Amino acid sequence: MKIIISGAYAIGCHLARLLSREHEDIVVMDTDEERFSHIGSDVDILTMEASSTSIEALKNAGAEKADLFIAVTPDESKNMNSCVLAKALGTKKTVAKIDNAEYIAPDLQEFFSQLGVSKLIYPEMLAATDINNGLKMSWVRQRWDVHGGALVMLGVKLRETCTILDRPMREICGPEDPFHIVAIKRGDDTIIPGGNDCLQMYDLAYFMTTKQYIPYVRKIVGKEHYVDVKNVMIMGGGATAVRTVKTMPTYMDVKIIETDEQRCERLNSILEDEKALIINGDGRDLSLLIEEGIKNTQAFVALTGNAETNILACLTAKRMGVRKTVAMVENIDYVSMAESLDIGTIINKKSIAASHIYQMMLDANVHNVRFLMTANADVAEFIPSEGSKVTQKPVKDLGLPVGMTIGGLVRDGVGLLVSGNTMIQPGDSVMVFCHNVNMKKIEKFFL
Structure with a gap:
């Protein structure tokens, strides 16, 4: 597959590294040669110092025969214009990163598609969705809904209150049980569990279940004492904070702490219709946090542009009794450190955006690709399509690659958990979880 990436910034560099693992033919374009150094010398790609709004440069990059053109520079107009040019030259699919919430309205998708922009990516909105999904359930690290919650994946940190520790999987989640454990993160290792594997304290376990059994999962993992989130405190008043507040459930009350006085005035204007109190101050100031009621707050969300600040602020909030903390960590090198410090939910916009772009390079009918950092x-x-390999035999006889598991499916709007005897049907929405498996290898089962 021929892929062109415009913009060697955070998302572009991350995508180049991610897609190079699939051994694709990748060209990265940027007007500043120094930015290419952020990709890394060990990544097998071609770099081109040129503007993606130049027709000649696009031709030299191979846009006339490209399968996918991805524009992820900080300039929204440049991204959209270069997508229009690439599409006109012959590129099959185009993706543009934007920062205007108006453009993502569902009724405008066809409009932009006709212009030549196949897909729009708004990282702040994607991040806000993940943040709010986490806030709705204070006891969950990550939540992923499929078909409006017909199937739900929950990432849960296990403590001593968990009732299913140290027991083989075959005893706790058999074919008749209302949940499957599709993966376990233990220290630096990721485990796709078999029947003899056991859960241990401090594991991050990924449960696949249906909406009606969420309370049951909450009970067995010992999280019933976690209070639901009503009061939220956000540190940092950037675009992600704005989108989070605008899409937050109406029953939540929120305070935003922002150091810049002019930005506070702007936030008051943008969020005048929302239940948000804007506070001019430093979210690292303990006396300010206490004054603003941190001890009566169920969730603390750190969204400044500095990963270290966000991590330290969440650690402080934890020490002051806040159960649910969320930190935006844009430096991927800090993600594992943040996880080891047990600060709570970690948000990385470039990883979220890359996941949504990644699904466009697959030929199978695939939705909602997510990379779980x-x-x-x-x-x-x-x-799966009619006659695809995955529909020919029961799951246990499909010969699925090591590191891949099927957690569940949605059929006619109803979520179903999958066992070894399940027969998958064409048109089912099938949840696939994989670790160290090429996604191209997986999609062959569904074509």
């Missing part, structure tokens, strides 16, 4: 694994929703 903490588990170093991928989860995706595949829809």
Whole structure:
């Protein structure tokens, strides 16, 4: 597959490294040669110092025969214009990163598609969705809903209150049980569990279940004492904070702490219709946090542009009794450190955006590809076509690659957990969880 990436910034560099693992033919374009050094010398790609709004440069990059053109520079207009040019030259699919919430309205998708922009990516909105999913359930590190919650994946940190520790999987989640454990993150290792594997204290376990059994999962993992989130404190008033507040459930009350006075005035204007109190101050100031009621706050969300600040602020909030903390960590090198410090949910916008772009390079009917940084694994929703390999035999006889498991499926709007005897049907939405498996290898089962 021929892929062109415009912009060697955070998302572009991350995508180049991610896609190079698939051994794709990749060209990265940027007007500043120094930015290419952020990709790394060990990545097998071609770099081109040129503007993606130049027709000649696009031709030299191979846009006339490219399968996918990805524009992820900080300039929204440049991204969209270069997508229009690439599509006109013959590129099959195009993706543009944007920062205007108006453009992502569902009724505008066809409009932009006709212009030549196949897909729009708004990282702040994607991050806000993940943040709010986490806030809705204070006891969960990560939540992923499929088909409006017909199937739900929950990432849960296990403590001493968990009732299913140290027991083989075959005893705790058999074919008749209302959940499957599809993966376990233990220290630096990710485990796709078999029947003899056991859960241990401090594991991050990924449960696949249906919406009606979420309370049951909450009970067995010993999280019933966690209070639901009502009061939220956000440190940092950037675009991600704005999108989070605008899409937050109405029953939540939120305070935003922002150091810049002019930005506070702007936030008051942007969020005048929301239940948000804007506070001019430093979220690292303990006296300010106490004054603003941190001890009566159920969730603390750190969204400044500095990863270290966000991590330290969440650690402080934890020490002051806040159960649910969320930290935006844009430096991927810090993600494992943040996880080891047990600060709570970690948000990385470039990883979230890359996951959504990644699914466009697959030929199968696939939706909602997500890269789970903490588990170093991928989860995706595949829809098998008529006659595909995955529909020919029971799951246990499919010969699935090591490191891949099927957690569940949605059929006619109803979520179903999958056992070895399950027969998958064409049109099912099938949840696939994989670790160290090429996604191209997996999609062959669904074509």
